[in-house]
Amino acid sequence: MDRVFQRIRENLAVAGTKSPPPPPPPPSPVPEDPVATFRFRLEQAGGRWLEFATEAAARAAFPDDDGETGVDRADLLIADTGTVVRTYATREESRVSLVPPRTVFLATAATIVAGLPEALWRLAELHRAGPAYTVFVTGPSRTADVEKQLVIPAHGPREVIVALVLE
Amino acid sequence: MNRGGGLTDRIRRAIKDPVLPGNVLRATNTSLKKRDETVAERPDWEDLRERAAKVKDHVLANLDRYLAEFVENARLRGAHVHFAKDAAAARRIITELARRKGATRILKAKSMATEEVELNQAFTARGFTPLETDLGEFIVQLRDEPPSHITAPALHCSAEQIRDLFAREGVTDGRAPTDRRELATWLSLSARAHLRDRLLEADLGITGANFLVAETGTVALIENEGNIRLTVTSTPVTVSLVGIDKLLPKLTDLATMLPLLTRSATGQRMTSYFQLISGALDEHHIVLLDNGRIDALRDPENREILRCIRCGACMNVCPVYRTVGGHAYGWTYPGPIGSLLSPLWRGRGEDHQLPFLSSLCGACTDICPVKIPIHEHLLRMRREAVSAGRRGIPERLAFRIFRYVMQRPGLYRRAARITKRLLPAAARAGLLRRWTDTRAAPQPAPRSFKEMWREDGPRFSKDP
């Protein structure tokens, strides 16, 4: 490996280098109503939005023992793209939002961030601290490999529901 | 295979193909339209491009530092990091790992790096072939050909061709819907059902990566189908083969790169899935690929080309690519960027002719999300090919003669008169066929500029 770094250094030295590090990305514009923006973008990406008074009510609506539904929770919601962010402890655990035909993410309004920069700022801390596995989910799985025509689903779920728990 | 034969043969074959040019044109038009719609939503698009170019320039200029940081952080988080100097080394590391693990059921996510090192061929030689899990890759694998586009591998195929292919290969029972509008859905869902069991459990998963993050040792993967998530989670061992040009310093740099990449590639604000894997898998091997990249750092001009984030937009917009498709170019990376990367990274004799496959219109430069002045590099590489004597004696001779004649006005006038008279006759006799087979024959103007000036005088200058 040392040989590799040596070769890179030699090649870089030929043409004086050192370009300054770019500044961090600017924050996203904050939407007036983050919940409404998230919902709009989620639906645009083919996802569904539901609201429940309590978590118990949401869980009762989606029993997860039928093999049809994977019930998961959202760590963060990104308003700008309608994206659910979820950090899993293991790769097996992440299958809950991948293998069953339908995924339900339980979420609260407090987890909404404006855009991707805000989500990554929070995740950076986690990933800097040690091993971590994070998945961003935006709507159901899809493909456009046949003549660029959109088909849902591909190999993942056909339905993604974000269930907002109000209390 | 569609990549056989010399460059000219492949181009001729592509243009003469009864369906390929139409397929490519329709698909690239759809991609461009979607791209334009989502790009228009970002008023800060130019700012993003500028920022992305700076991020990449900075990483490339300090690649030793960031690579060391990445290796350290990935290892700290439990990943195994390997280094492959060239394609043969990459093949050896990965097939050796598969052998050690006794892996026979191998899943492969879409990856241009594995195409570049011809990994599947190495596995096939050992008796088992990795299953391509991306629908487009699965289609070209069944067709026994390489992808023809870096983000849409089967873009050159029509739904009817895929229908017949699937029936022949037993993916479907052949009872396709008669309504053409239902065909894409039916084919895609049939492939899902056909592959389902094999995707849920296997021995080894092979992926590429869209980005590596130095500060966190992260492998970042973008996709829509969920096949990459399955490849990563259905197997106890994962290998990611990644070019060292894919490094980023910080996780937050993804906020700059991602919106550019997804919009340019598929016209999406965000793809269905985006995974950040920081050493958290049971067993993750990361193979860092050089294969010409380190040598390309030497020249600051070439270094600029390494900014590329493989979005494929320059292909979609290129009048040459849109006419001949990807296979004609002869290597993993087609289109304008391929015409730069092939001579730079592979450098076979024929690769040096690729920069001449361009109208130099500059559409690639305008669309490139990381602001690579692609057409200027194409021109530079042409110059390099000419000074290295790579263009053959007839072309050199022709330009010698052209220069001689141009410098002598009397001779030029006479030569022009003769050419004008001979051209139609030559075309009729079929002497220009190599040119006119695939292009319209040039028509000489009825009167030369000199004649117009002499005969019409000042009146000519007032013509609209």
Ligand code: SF4
């Ligand atoms: S050169 Fe630019 S436009 Fe072409 S694939 Fe690379 S990033 Fe995209």
